[in-house]
Amino acid sequence: MKNKFYLLIFCGSLLQHTAMRAQTGLFIDTSFTAEQMVIDFFSNSCATPQNITFSGAPLSMGYFEAATTDLGVNAGLVLATGKVDELAYPSSVFYNGYIDIPPYAGDSDLSTMAGWPTYDAAVLEFDLLVAEDGELDFRYIFGSEEYPEFANTNFNDIFSFWVGEVGTTPENIAMVPGHDYAVSINTINADSNAVYYINYEGLGGQSVVFDGLTTLLPASFTATAGTLYHVKIAIADVSDAAFGSAVFIGTQSLCGQLLVVPPALAQASVDDLTASFQNTSRYATSWHWDFGDGAVSDLRDPGTHTYSAPGVYTVQLITHNWCCADTLSFPVTVGTTVGTEEATPVQIHLVPNPATAYVSIPGDGSLVFDFQLANAAGVGFMRGTIANNGEQLYLGGLSSGYYLLSLKNDHFAVTKKLFVR
Known part of the structure; x- marks a missing residue:
């Protein structure tokens, strides 16, 4: 029944494909490598990623921006069992993933976990050197075209976040909150753990192609400073290669930041x-x-x-x-x-960052900017002028959190992220 169903729907979806795309605010870009994105998003004071690899079908990984949508996450890295640039359509459009015959390879670990053959796997792996003791997590959303018809069947598209110290057996940390079993179509749906499920097609969703989504979920683990962990994030179709799925991983994962400055190069x-x-x-x-x-x-x-x-x-x-x-x-x-x-960019650094009482821009004083300091919602708190000569901008009275410092003069404009403690 499943294969017959997708053939009927697929023909209709082709007619809507181009017209519907303009109605979604989801932006997908497949021009960046996995190594570049993992370093840009997850290399910070908490941890340093290294030995980054990706394997999967063509165009099954990319950068996404969803800040103006109802997806629930601003931006990050997406892995899918089909082409990620086909995710940016309303839920009324059918996303079949890859339908190549024979299908692309699955993942043996996911097949063991699912108890069924897997296909069209997208697998991101890297080592992570942790700098601080404490809990680290990935923030993610899982979406699938298998929802809702194939929940509680063997067509249970699957994904996993495996983490473990290098040389040890890793554990899947993508668990249903409050339970000891993994997130999947069969464990989060309209009948199971429904508080974490969004019937996106039922809501007339316009931002992403999937019929069903999870809410933004954490995949957490307790880290020890100085320890090297191996991370494997994988997603695959189960039982057949039809009806695609994806996992959206937010930039706020692993101590990353919610805001992403687009470096002009x-x-x-x-x-x-x-x-x-x-x-x-x-x-x-x-x-x-x-x-x-x-x-x-x-x-x-x-x-x-x-x-x-x-x-x-x-x-x-x-x-x-x-x-x-x-x-x-x-x-x-x-x-x-x-x-x-x-082209060599003008280097602007905020010191200290994170900041408490003040922030400054070191330099030779050759640049003078008009500035505005605003919170992540765009609400402005301060305006004035500042030079790159170490002049201190006092931050007294600001609540802890991320802020945007916009700097502009006749020749230059940039927005820098500032974290206030």
């Missing part, structure tokens, strides 16, 4: 009067280029730009996402040279 190659631009920025959802001669572009990759006269032009790239922005300004010389110029 670029490279320019010059041939006489023509410059070719390569955008290597990360985690942005919009881009604005100013080529320094009055011409602009809002394309992520603007390709080439031809100048009318030789000279040195200041090119500016501004990146934005839901919370933050970054600006890169760099010179490009055209008309006399052929070569490649790597």
Whole structure:
């Protein structure tokens, strides 16, 4: 019945595919490596990831931003049993995952755990050197097209977060809160642990393709400082390769931050009067280029730009996402040279960060900014000017939490994250 059902629905979903995509606020980007994302999101004062590997079908891993949706998590890394760029459709669209024959490989550990064959596995593994004693956790949401029809059957798409000291047998820490069994379609649904289940299609969900989702859940373990742990995060289809599933892992996992600054990075190659631009920025959802001669572009990759006269032009790239922005300004010389110029970002650091009584920007005093300090919801608390000369900005009276310090002058704009203790 399952295979017959998906064939009927699949034909209809193709008709809606393009039209529906514009209605969702979920942003997916598959251009970053697993190593880059794990380091960017989870390397911090609590722990340092290393030896990062990913295995899976093409496009089964990526970056997601969901801050303007009802998904319940701002941004992070997503693993799926199909193409992740097909997740950004309303729940009325059918997500079949991969239907290749033969299907992509499963994962032996997940097959043992499920008691059935698995297919289309996406597996992220890394070692984690912990710096502090205490509890660490992943924050995640599991979603599946198997919901609700195939709950409590052997079509029980599965995932796991295995963690253990290197050289020991790891344990799955993705457990149903308050219970000693793992999160899966059969353990969280409309009939079991329903407090953690969202009937997303029943709500007319518009942000992500799945019929059912879990709420944002923790996968926790007690860590010991100086210990090297091995982490394996895996997801797979069970019993057949149809009806896809995914797990969304938030950037706040492992002491990470809720806010993601999109670093503006670029490279320019010059041939006489023509410059070719390569955008290597990360985690942005919009881009604005100013080529320094009055011409602009809002394309992520603007390709080439031809100048009318030789000279040195200041090119500016501004990146934005839901919370933050970054600006890169760099010179490009055209008309006399052929070569490649790597753009060097202006370095702005907040010291100390985390902060208690004050924060400052060290430097030589050559930069003066208008600033605004706001909380994560965008509510402003302070405005003024500050220079990169160690001048202290006092933080008295602010509650503990994350804040955004926006800095701007005539040539430069950036938003920095600040944690106040």
